[in-house]
Amino acid sequence: MRKVPTITICLAAALAGAALSGCSNITASEAAKNRYAIVIGIAQYDTYYAEGANGSPNLTYPDEDAKDMAKLLDSKGWNVVSYLANGDAGAYTNSNGETVSPISATRDNIYNAISGLSTYIGSNTNATVLVYYSGHGDLNTNGEACIIPKDACSDTASVSFNESLYISAAKVSEWLGALSCKNKILILDSCYSGGFVDTGSSTDAIPSSYGILEGGTEASLLEAALGNFGTLLQNSIAANGDPDVLTITAAGSKEYSYDDSGHAHGAFTYYLLQAASSADSDGDGYVTATEAYAYAKKKIKSVWDANYTNNLSYWQWYLNLDSTNQVPDFMPHISGGTGDLVLYVNN
Amino acid sequence: MRSNCRTAKIIAVCLLLGALPILAFAQEAKATRVSTPLSFRADFSAAGLVVPSENDLDGRPLLAAAGLSLGLGVELRAGQWIPLRSQLSYYSTGRSAIDESLFLYRAFLGWRWALETGYGFKLGKLELDLLGGGAISASEYAGTALVSAYYSIVAEPRLLIPVQLKKVPGFAITASIPFEYMWRGSTRTFAAGLAAGVSIPLGKGAAK
Numbered sequence: 211m212r213k214v215p216t217i218t219i220c221l222a223a224a225l226a227g228a229a230l231s232g233c234s235n236i237t238a239s240e241a242a243k244n245r246y247a248i249v250i251g252i253a254q255y256d257t258y259y260a261e262g263a264n265g266s267p268n269l270t271y272p273d274e275d276a277k278d279m280a281k282l283l284d285s286k287g288w289n290v291v292s293y294l295a296n297g298d299a300g301a302y303t304n305s306n307g308e309t310v311s312p313i314s315a316t317r318d319n320i321y322n323a324i325s326g327l328s329t330y331i332g333s334n335t336n337a338t339v340l341v342y343y344s345g346h347g348d349l350n351t352n353g354e355a356c357i358i359p360k361d362a363c364s365d366t367a368s369v370s371f372n373e374s375l376y377i378s379a380a381k382v383s384e385w386l387g388a389l390s391c392k393n394k395i396l397i398l399d400s401c402y403s404g405g406f407v408d409t410g411s412s413t414d415a416i417p418s419s420y421g422i423l424e425g426g427t428e429a430s431l432l433e434a435a436l437g438n439f440g441t442l443l444q445n446s447i448a449a450n451g452d453p454d455v456l457t458i459t460a461a462g463s464k465e466y467s468y469d470d471s472g473h474a475h476g477a478f479t480y481y482l483l484q485a486a487s488s489a490d491s492d493g494d495g496y497v498t499a500t501e502a503y504a505y506a507k508k509k510i511k512s513v514w515d516a517n518y519t520n521n522l523s524y525w526q527w528y529l530n531l532d533s534t535n536q537v538p539d540f541m542p543h544i545s546g547g548t549g550d551l552v553l554y555v556n557n
Numbered sequence: 558m559r560s561n562c563r564t565a566k567i568i569a570v571c572l573l574l575g576a577l578p579i580l581a582f583a584q585e586a587k588a589t590r591v592s593t594p595l596s597f598r599a600d601f602s603a604a605g606l607v608v609p610s611e612n613d614l615d616g617r618p619l620l621a622a623a624g625l626s627l628g629l630g631v632e633l634r635a636g637q638w639i640p641l642r643s644q645l646s647y648y649s650t651g652r653s654a655i656d657e658s659l660f661l662y663r664a665f666l667g668w669r670w671a672l673e674t675g676y677g678f679k680l681g682k683l684e685l686d687l688l689g690g691g692a693i694s695a696s697e698y699a700g701t702a703l704v705s706a707y708y709s710i711v712a713e714p715r716l717l718i719p720v721q722l723k724k725v726p727g728f729a730i731t732a733s734i735p736f737e738y739m740w741r742g743s744t745r746t747f748a749a750g751l752a753a754g755v756s757i758p759l760g761k762g763a764a765k
Binding site: 236241244245287335336337338392393409410411412413414415416428429431432434435436438439442443445446447448449450451452496498500501503504507544546547548549550551552555 | 610612614615616617652655657658659660661662663664665667668693695696697698699700701702703704705706707708740741742743744746
């Protein structure tokens with residue numbers, strides 16, 4: 211009897227094993243045992259202005275963003291351990307029937323929430339943490355992208371922010387880096403949030419300020435690759451690991467993100483929430499972070515941005531640029547790396 | 558520094574493997590003092606692939622994905638030798654299986670250009686070609702605008718099955734098992750599958 215070569219058996223076994231490896235059918239409640247989320251939304255800053263009032267730095271919808279995101283994550287395989295919000299959105303009822311009231315999103319509370327994740331993670335390096343933020347973002351005097359906690363605004367008639375209380379991208383990276391788990395997701399719906407994104411060995415074909423009257427539109431694969439091929443190949447050869455944190459941001463590093471009064475949410479967060487039910491392209495019960503991002507990006511481009519680029523008012527806007535010289539079209543960004551994480555468990 | 562040394566070694570091995578058939582062909586031609594006729598063939602093929610990936614540096618497990626590719630190739634033939642084959646492929650790999658911590662590898666797609674060399678063994682009316690070489694690829698993670706480039710080594714045993722067609726003398730159907738090993742940053746990806754296609758001779762008197 212002829213023997214099948216050993217190498218053939220090994221190869222076939224490896225392929226079969228690899229093909230069959232991986233888990234399916236993890237339910238949301240099972241997933242929540244190892245996945246911990248912090249949700250932050252700041253509409254009301256420490257000024258004497260009312261939420262959303264004209265001339266104030268206060269926003270209208272980030273607190274609703276945070277509340278709805280907390281409720282959604284709670285039902286989609288996450289244990290929401292901290293809910294920090296300032297505004298009038300108030301408490302919500304979680305999947306255990308408990309009332310969860312927000313705590314104030316001060317700088318210290320945000321730090322305590324993130325560092326407190328280590329208590330939940332313990333020694334489980336396969337745990338997953340998620341931090342979601344909706345609120346103001348800014349660039350500090352060093353040009354670094356930052357998020358702005360509630361108490362970074364002076365309690366006077368002035369609308370200026372206290373930069374010393376800003377939380378920079380490097381600081382967030384440091385706080386998350388102190389956690390021992392491998393899986394980390396950061397989602398930001400704020401201005402200049404693209405400054406938090408690490409593209410790893412990839413290049414991002416979306417400019418940092420998107421729009422035909424600003425940084426341009428998205429380059430094609432071949433255009434982006436051929437223009438940078440040597441650098442991209444060198445980056446790949448350098449064999450650095452994937453970025454530590456899988457980051458999704460509403461906007462580029464040089465542009466604003468916006469509240470959408472038509473949907474009573476941040477424009478980006480509205481579609482990110484929708485992605486839970488609309489972005490499961492293969493119907494397997496899981497929506498990955500990349501799938502959710504791709505869905506939100508497509509919607510921002512085809513709905514929000516198209517409203518400006520297909521509209522005469524876009525050109526009127528251009529001719530009457532305001533002092534910020536920003537047209538309200540923008541594009542979400544996501545970090546690089548070969549890896550991805552499930553964001554929503556629908557099972 | 559270490560990865561550059563490793564890369565240099567890999568490229569050197571590929572060049573050596575690629576040079577061996579050419580050297581052997583030159584030696585044979587010299588020994589027999591017979592001029593071996595040169596010819597060209599073009600081919601088109603489609604492949605279904607199993608594509609497992611692993612990332613030891615980041616402590617990520619081996620997880621498999623499914624993929625497909627479409628390729629267009631041109632090769633120079635000198636008798637049984639194939640001194641040079643160039644193939645341009647479009648490929649698409651789906652997202653991988655999901656591990657217990659709900660980690661997975663992203664779907665990616667893009668273009669690949671491979672240069673190979675090889676030798677064909679006559680098996681009656683059939684021919685078994687053994688091809689090997691290297692490739693460079695440009696890829697994009699599906700649904701994003703993140704563009705990457707990477708290199709890989711490729712190998713492919715390919716069966717040429719001649720089919721008598723009056724209008725296309727030398728026409729053949731191909732069946733092959735493509736293999737590819739990719740260096741994608743710190744992630745290592747291996748692809749293997751089954752491909753089928755067609756091959757036709759190019760130019761006058763090029764029928765095999």
